[in-house]
Amino acid sequence: MDPQQILLKHFEAVGGLDRLKSIKSGYAEGKNTFDGLEGTFRNWEETPLKYRLEEDYNVIKQSFGDNGKQSWSVDPNGKVQIHRDEETLKRRKVKALLEVYDHARPDTRNFIFRYNGEKKIGEVNCQVVEMSNVINDDIIFFFFNKENHYIVKTIVKQPDFEIRTLFSDYRNINGIIHPFHEDTEIFPREKKETIQLTRYDFNVKINSTVFEPPEKDVEDFEFENGENSENIPFYFVENNIYLYVTINGEKRLWLLDNGASMSIIDADYVKTLGLKPEGEIKGLGIASVFDLSFVTFPPYRVGAIRFNPQKIFSYKGLSNKLYDSAVVGILGHDFLSRFVVKIDYASKALSLYHPDKFKYKGSGKIIDAPLRDKIFAVPVIVDDKYKGKWTLDIGAFDMSFNYPYAKDNNLLGLKGLERVSADLGGQHAEKTVRFKSVELGGYKLLNPLINIPEIKGKGSNYSREIVGNMGNNLLRHFVIYLDYKRQQVIVEKGKDFEKNFAEDKSGLLIGTGADGFPEIVFVASETPASKAGFTGSDIIRKINGVNVDSLGGADGVRALLSKEEGTEYNIEVLHDGNIMEFKLVLKDLYKQR
Structure with a gap:
């Protein structure tokens, strides 16, 4: 059975390849649900690569797009991010080839097909075609209805997760057969999404400005003294950074964590502020997922900076998960991404600079670190041989290999000290192993302790695209700058670069x-x-x-x-x-x- 011929039968069944190729733009709108959120969406598309998706869940609004040159997104608090990480760039190349139906060419050199036999999806007999490509590691499995050749289901396998989608409610729109209903599940992240189209038009005229990101980024803060707030003192306890946040005149401790895609507040503390949680969504931890709600956080202050209200997550039992009842929240992306952030670990001082006014004048190493899921990814070398991108996470106590990399490089069998790490999803087992060296930005440290997960989790340590997660047991040797606007990390030797920190000797x-x-x-x-x-x-x-x-x-x-x-x-x-x-x-x- 020729798998590509099955694909061509599908194209013929839904309108014919020539008619499909003639579609250069489209507009769709409808209703959608995502985890516990219900809302509406609008979507514009135009070849090559251009699109804009607007989602309104009442509780939050967000948008995503591509102007044909770069992908972008705007989060619920209005923060604009340009997506230029390696995997996004590769997926854009694949999408560009799919838009011109390169995969339909008999002589394609970019796509590889395999016939995987027949399988029933519900009561429908399907022919299964596997399609991979030469650009990245993504694989798509198509389940074609054996009778009418419509797509019943797809499974998109990416290195970090798997997207399973069921298609139904096919309708004829001017000779093109298009599904109006989709049910999607994302594994192992336990996310679910449904889409019901109420309108679909193609070859519509679209103003090119629709696809452009906002010209001006959000500025929901104000410096009280000029263009920066320098040397804000922080507490550095158990390799965690804690800051005082002032709300309604009351100071409370918050954990600083750039790995948090949105700031998080303890649900019990929410009640004392008179706030009301809304909606439900799944959060992603190191090894697991967990439930979150949203609240509108009132104006707050950190150092000499005042912030406007923001949407943040609410989590029941946050203080207990952080092992400290005095800590009531986590300052994440919504706080840090507004600035160039300088962290001087030895001096226990945080400095925040306006990104448009900041100019680096030091002698440290400037590292290109494209944001991936809102977190920086930097090249790291362990023992002069384990090389690749690590996420830089100031909310992590220590440094940990991701499970897939540890397995592929035979690290799971190394002897180490049993331990647990914890996040909002709970505890997960690891072992701590002494390695020979670790190198960041050309600076090498000897005898680092690095964790190896005991099991493959559902969270970020499941990632194959990233080697591991780098936390404060390494970063405390440096002064680091996090530049969100330029997507760069700057590393300088800190006063404690040569210091041998005391280690627990009890267990x-x-x-x-x-x-x-x-x-x-x-x-x-x-x-x-x-x-x-x-x-x-x-x-x-x-x-x-x-x-x-x-x-x-x-x-x-x-x-x-x-x-x-x-x-x-x-x-x-x-x-x-x-x-x-x-x-x-x-x-x-x-x-x-």
């Missing part, structure tokens, strides 16, 4: 409980902590007879657990309602691994 992961006492979140196996008898959820009360509040709480306890090998502690805990005491002897956890 305990410590958080802060609801009562303010240090709480044991996780106990690694085959470590001093597990041998001493500690278990998760134990509450630490005293160390060597001294109350933990006199030691500085959870921060003080973590510091003590990073002291010299051989240090001994008698630790009193509240275990299942009973006071117990364990003897803990610190040990280098990586020396023999």
